[in-house]
Amino acid sequence: xxxxxxxxxxAVKIVKExxxxxxxPSVTGSADLPRxxxxxxKAIVISDGFARTLVGQGAVEQSRFIHREEDRNWINSNxxxxxxxAALTELQAEGEKEITLISGLPLAYYDDKEDLQALLTGTHKxxxxxxxxxxxxxxxxxxxxxxxxxxxxCTMALNELGAPMDPVxxxxxxxxxxxxxxxxxxxxxxxxSEISHGTTSIATGCWDLIRAVSARLSDLFPQLERRPHELAxxxxxxxxxxxxxxxxxxxVVRDVCLxxxxxxxxxxxxxxxxxASLDRIAITGGGAHLIGSLVQDHFEQHKEVxxxxxxxxxxxxxxxxxxxxxxxxxxx
Numbered sequence: 377x378x379x380x381x382x383x384x385x386x387a388v389k390i391v392k393e394x395x396x397x398x399x400x401p402s403v404t405g406s407a408d409l410p411r412x413x414x415x416x417x418k419a420i421v422i423s424d425g426f427a428r429t430l431v432g433q434g435a436v437e438q439s440r441f442i443h444r445e446e447d448r449n450w451i452n453s454n455x456x457x458x459x460x461x462a463a464l465t466e467l468q469a470e471g472e473k474e475i476t477l478i479s480g481l482p483l484a485y486y487d488d489k490e491d492l493q494a495l496l497t498g499t500h501k502x503x504x505x506x507x508x509x510x511x512x513x514x515x516x517x518x519x520x521x522x523x524x525x526x527x528x529x530c531t532m533a534l535n536e537l538g539a540p541m542d543p544v545x546x547x548x549x550x551x552x553x554x555x556x557x558x559x560x561x562x563x564x565x566x567x568x569s570e571i572s573h574g575t576t577s578i579a580t581g582c583w584d585l586i587r588a589v590s591a592r593l594s595d596l597f598p599q600l601e602r603r604p605h606e607l608a609x610x611x612x613x614x615x616x617x618x619x620x621x622x623x624x625x626x627x628v629v630r631d632v633c634l635x636x637x638x639x640x641x642x643x644x645x646x647x648x649x650x651x652a653s654l655d656r657i658a659i660t661g662g663g664a665h666l667i668g669s670l671v672q673d674h675f676e677q678h679k680e681v682x683x684x685x686x687x688x689x690x691x692x693x694x695x696x697x698x699x700x701x702x703x704x705x706x707x708x
Contacts, residue, residue, distance in 0.1 A: 378703065379467045380478045380695035382527065383456065385446055386557030386582055386608070386662055388432070388463050389692040393700075395536075397689055398466055400432030401605045402557075404455045405439025409508075420462045421505035424512075426454040431462040436605045444604065446558045446583060448485055451492050460496065464515050465504045473515045476708055478695035480524040483561045484577035489521045496521070520708070522698060523570070525554040525563040527691030528660040530698045531684060533568060538700025548655035551648055553640060553671060554691065555663025557582045562644050564654070574647045580639055582663045586611065588632040593625065612665065629666070637670035645674075657681045660690040 379392040389399045400420065407421055407428045419434030430439050443455050450456050468475060481492060496519035503512045529552055533545035540546050547567050551574070554561035558581045564574025586604055589611055593600055597618045602610065610616045614626040648654060657675050659668045664687035672681045684690045702708045 377468060377474065378476045378478075378696065378699045380527075380692045380699065381460070381463045381467065382480060382524070382689075382692035382695065383459055383463065384557055384662070385444075385450075386605075387688070388459050389689050390463050390466050391689060391692045391696045392467055393696070397686075397693075399688065400462070400466075401436055402459055403432065403435045403439075403442050403444050403605055404458050405430045405435035405442035408438050408440050409434075410438065418507070419505075420465070422458050422461045422465070423503045423505075423510070424461060424501060426458060429454075429458045431458055436603060442603065448488075451488060451495060457495070461500065461502045462504070464500065464517070465502060465513075468515070473513055475515060475517050476699060476703075477517050477519045478522065478699040479519060480522050480527055480691060480695060482556065482559045482577055483523050483525065483563065483575060484559060484579075486523050493519050493521045518708075520699070520702075522695065523561070523563070524556070524691050525552040525561040525660075526565075526570075527694030527698070528552050528554060528658055528684070529563070529565060529568065530694030530701070531660075531690045532656075532658055532682065532694075534694075534697040534701055536697070536700075538697050538702075538704050544655050549653055551644065551651065551654045551657040553644060553657065553659045553661075555581065555640065555659070555661040555667065555671075557662060560640055560643075560661075560663070562640075562647055564648060576643065576647055578640065578643050580636060582608070582666070585629075585632055585636055585663070585666065589625070589629055592628050592632065596628075597623070633667045633670060637667040637674075640667070641671055641674045644671075651675055655680070658690075659683050660687040662688050664688075 382389040387399050407430045420431040500515045535541040549566040552563040560578040562576045564571040615622050668683045675681045
């Protein structure tokens with residue numbers, strides 16, 4: 377089975393053949409599960425190689441103690457392993473456990489490719505709770521790791537079967553802005569290969585935005601207590617609940633988004649010579665929902681600028697299409 381996992385600092389995205397997509401927050405926490413409820417408990421609990429760990433939305437909602445990292449070395453942590461194991465069980469919960477996997481790393485961290493590939497590859501014995509009943513399975517994985525924004529390039533250039541569908545993205549000179557949780561990847565590619573002088577990574581992402589919004593809201597709502605992933609959901613909705621009432625925070629969010637968008641535009645234009653040589657630009661990642669249109673406004677007067685229909689999954693979807701492309705070439 378061929379699948380793709382994009383483990384980001386904000387969320388884990390999972391895609392496999394047949395159009396399957398799912399995601400969960402990149403959060404782990406103590407396994408504080410409800411003892412009673414009217415609905416079925418579908419929380420992800422992983423317990424191999426580390427303490428019994430609640431993963432994803434269940435950790436955000438239930439755990440007394442949560443863990444979320446923004447460290448380059450987090451691929452060597454138990455948290456990353458728990459996220460990966462949870463993703464594998466989501467990717468293939470039943471039946472076949474032999475997986476050819478495509479994943480990725482930010483441009484700035486791509487030198488860690490071999491370390492990540494070694495972590496992902498091999499046979500993994502994973503125990504996950506299903507409605508309170510532990511189940512153990514073996515997953516045999518062969519993994520490939522590519523730079524994250526190349527996932528978006530593959531989404532734009534290849535169709536759902538992994539075949540080339542757009543000659544401009546395949547053979548032209550294009551730019552990708554991948555606005556993630558911790559970093560923003562700036563990629564320039566020609567004939568689907570990286571142009572090094574037009575490629576860089578910015579240590580700015582959605583968590584900077586969330587922290588800035590949190591600081592503004594603490595002045596407006598002094599007793600507001602929201603965990604970062606909960607606040608991220610409020611920001612996407614443009615609403616926050618405080619003392620029983622809902623308040624529109626869209627203006628606060630926009631005030632924070634404007635300087636962040638300006639920084640990304642400034643770095644991209646420096647590396648892309650203003651974008652003069654680019655045929656097309658794509659804006660993707662979780663940040664595309666919040667600041668994509670602001671960045672688009674700058675470049676659209678010069679170039680054809682695209683924001684994919686679902687920018688959160690653009691890298692993961694591209695990983696899968698890259699795998700399908702390799703399989704069609706007989707390379708995997």
